[in-house]
Amino acid sequence: MTDDWKTYKPLLLPDLPGLTDIETYEKYEGYHALKTVLDNPDTWSPEEVVLQVKDANIRGRGGAGFNAGLKWSFMPPPDGKPRYLACNGDESEPGTFKDRKIFEFNPHLFIEGAIIAAYAIRAEQIYVYIRGEYRAWVRILQKAVDQAYQKGYLGKNILGADFNADMTLHMGAGAYICGEESSLMESLEGKRGYPRVKPPFPAQRGLWGRPTTINNIETLANVPLVIRNGSEWYRRIGAETHPGPILYGISGHINKPGVYEYPSGMSVHTLIHEVAGGIRKGKKLKALIPGGSSTPPLRADVLDGLTMDSDSLRKAGSMMGTAGMVILDEDTDMVDVVWRISHFYHHESCGQCTPCREGTGWLEKTLRKIRNGDGEMRDLDLLLAICNRMEGRTICALADAAAWPVRYSIERFRDEFEAKCKQTVYALS
Amino acid sequence: MPEIFIDYQRFEFEQPGKVLQFMLDAGLDLPFFCYHPCLSIPANCRQCVVKAGMPVLNREKGTFELDDKGERIIRYFPKLMTACSLDLTDGMVIHTHHSDPLVKQAQADNLEFILINHPLDCPICDQAGECPLQILTYKYGPEGSRFEHKKVHKPKAFRLGPRVVLDAERCINCTRCVRFTDEISKSHQLTIVSRGDKNYPLTAHGQEFDDPYSLNTVDICPVGALTSADFRFKARVWEMNQTPGIDITNGKGCNTYLWTRDNLVLRITPRQNDHVNSHWMPDSGRLAYQRFNENRVHRPHIKLDGNDQVRTSWNNAILTLREQLEKTEASEILAIGSPHAPVEDNYAFRKFFKMHGVSEFFFVPDIRPGSGDGFLLSDDQTPNTNGVRLLDFKETTCKNLSSKIQGDKYKLIVLLDDSLFDRPDWPAIDPGNSYFTVWATNHTPTTAAAHLVIPVTCAAEHAASYVNVDGRIQRTVAAKETRYTNRRLNLEMSMGRLDHYGTQFDNWVDEKNRIDCIPAWEFFKKLDAEARFDWNSSREVLNEISRTLPVFEGVSYERMDTLLGVPLSISRNTPVDQKKTIEPKP
């Protein structure tokens, strides 16, 4: 990796004060992308916007990394009945704290992106689902939305075009699972956040049974960039198969934790040691959780040459997730950390599917037993067996997300787990 | 015709549908809990997983790609699929536990998960013996458990409502009960509360689960989490016989099962009939079991002098009534049929008195507008109003009938099983000066007033037909023995496991609970001094009805059994042409 990043100018969170104010935002080309689209419906038909965004290959920043334009193209042709865009600001995956930066420092970029997305998928209603704990950020975003209404970027006949869009902010109330797209829709509809069985997919039957597209906040914030500069320009930013700017959230045992915006494909070492100031107290690195708690932890010794993009991370045995990087130093008790992650998933399982409802608790209880020094060697195999039984057997991916950290921690840090277990040998009785 | 391959066997399907339902219809086995054919499909129990794949289509040629051996190349879904939510698709290939070890393993794994927090309650659980969890665990489950932690604790023996008790620890969170109140009874009284492994069903705070259909949740709960407050701890399911019946507490005629032990009906549950009640029945109909057991008229009762009735012999009862008939003019007999009594009994009643020259027959329907709900509770409080109408009984009211009784015209009142004096609009209890004979199943204020009470079999003791509010004729099967019936000899009775394998010392040999009563038609046969009736069973009575009355043409027990009742071509507002409908044989 070269030092290019040192001269990188942030696009999502530019260093411009006062962007929350719509006039300031407008000064820096704000809402130009929307204007471009709406003023030139011949060149910028909804289909064309979808094509451009698809071509730009904005990979979903909510965790799954799915091409946003491709997702939009799954929306069926309009039939005159309502269709929806749901923006996912639930941001509850441990280690992830980036979408709130967009709300706080560049809300209009997201709003503009969401309006363009609504135009592209021909939806007139945009719901922004934001975790209930982010009340302060909901306030900030609401102010920006109000301004956008005043300026005519939201509402009826936006910028004189034959296009209407309403944006409604909807607060969650403390449930990680509501970040899962179908659970989010249930929650928006005023229900318990039980993920839905797929198929049907949201594009077929989403909110209130109507076609719906769900995108992460950061994903949508990338959209105006593509419209302004073209998909080719966008694709040249960062890693080839996972292009664009990324909000890296760095936390844990790190000197300068925080959210940093750099191109995708940044070297992990650069991010840890140069960007974020290195490991706290001069300690050595033990492990990296690269993209939020559900991405498998990586041992420090596999990080050489590793870059933050899905290909590189997949090869190393993990995932990009939300790019919420949790840094764990040499003193970290991996058993304790994995137990706490399991505690999280146990607490957050919605409880509708058997393997997840029962498995998350079983994992946590077994890990707690090991952590407390009561574990036995066979418990490690039991843990792996439970993981086997959870993965791929449930309605949503929470069960997988709960199993992976356990499975891969045991695989990659087995010595630590064994050291905690009683070294009992069972004699045949 | 589209086709699907299940465990290498080819099936054709016509209608779109789900794989699990298709397999159940085809008689194939697959374990499942949360799926119910009448409810939405949450696919949450994850028990019905199968391996599923589709043949690879060559889009250009429009044909399926073949491998070296000429077999279709199948692309399998990366994950196991839940058969309950999987659409039947042309060419689809399914592997169940019969042909795929991974599926078999997954089914066992899932049961292991379900059981980790499930209490070891089977020995004290009402559901044992008819519990899908118990059955499927025996069949598909793992052996033993590797779970060595404390189980999650939740409310036990919690009164959810007046009729339903919840044991939340047994709940497997299939949400069937909640879906039932949301989608079928629409009372929306239940919800799942809390989250994750703390989940369990509950009502709103301080609210009772008093849905008039609440007990259906007990039926569909696949475990012993929901039990009937009334039936709890009364009997083990394997000690009981299960006989098809009809709900006689209102006009809908929900199909039921009567569960008997020791000649007592212990509970009533719905029996599926998609033409009438689907899988459901109202709670009120389930309580009818009490009237089958309790307060029954046992042996004929006669009033000698004063108001006290005493038991008497059948012979004496017959002779007494014959005497009354001899000294009474036909025009002085007031004959009242009953919408509570079956078609056969009303027919025999009418035929007998018609032969005696009686020309007018009355009955009082018990229809209370507004008491029905448009679902399974009808305004009609009786099971056979239409049946009595079709037999050409004249509809009258309590008021009219009571004034007839008070008058001097009638010397003999004959009333088939109907407790008229209990009706809210019955003006006076006094039966006037006439000789008052009633046929009855239970002691009531009406029987108390009678001079002669003939005990007749109830819906749990006879095979007999009822025409419901929609004009569907359906029949019962005798579930409990009377003094004069015997399960092992009487072919019209259902035979249970106990009948086949029971011994002398079994519960069945209990004389106590056998009521001394006979079907009304049989009584009239005995009553007729000239022995003009040749019926030997209610089946023969019905055959005669269907031969002689055009509306009943083609109706038989066999057809009612195979078609789950036969719709009669009547509409409630069409009066029945007298001459055509009834023509008693000489």
Next chain:
Amino acid sequence: MAESFSFDGKDLEVIRKILSRYPHKEAAILPVLWYAQDKFGHTSPDVQHLVARTLDVPEAHIHGVVSFYTQFYEKPMGRHVLDVCTCLSCQVCGGYDMLSYIEDKLGIRAGETTPDGQFSLQSVECLGACGYAPMLQVTNKQYVNHLTPEKIDRLIDDLKAGIEPSFESMPPKQHEKDNRLS
């Protein structure tokens, strides 16, 4: 005798506005529960009853919803609720130490309320402030980042004095002077 709760004309106006944003009234359940909790301090059974009646939705449904989401208080809580994050990043940065510091200071365990009803303490899952760990949230409102015992002492004194913490902005690190590249 249960306290009775009601919405006044102004409240109903707000609720009407909320309803106008959605095609189905059920979607207003979460926003209206939030509104009710802000007004009454909790979403106890009586408040659930009020919300169900106001929106004309089944009360059991409201019960199911309230009990699913951890931010709704089915039981009245202390005047200030301290939600200390002990999840992943906070855990490894001393979240549990902060929790036990508060436990000792207030003399209660996580999940309890002080006898004077001033403080409730909870150990909660990730609040999306992992870079500012350890941290806590006060009564579903402001985040207090980079906790230290001193900062906790000050916070609790302030809260006792009726001073709510104010919003702490956490600008992207990149923009900080020492990080900015010339």
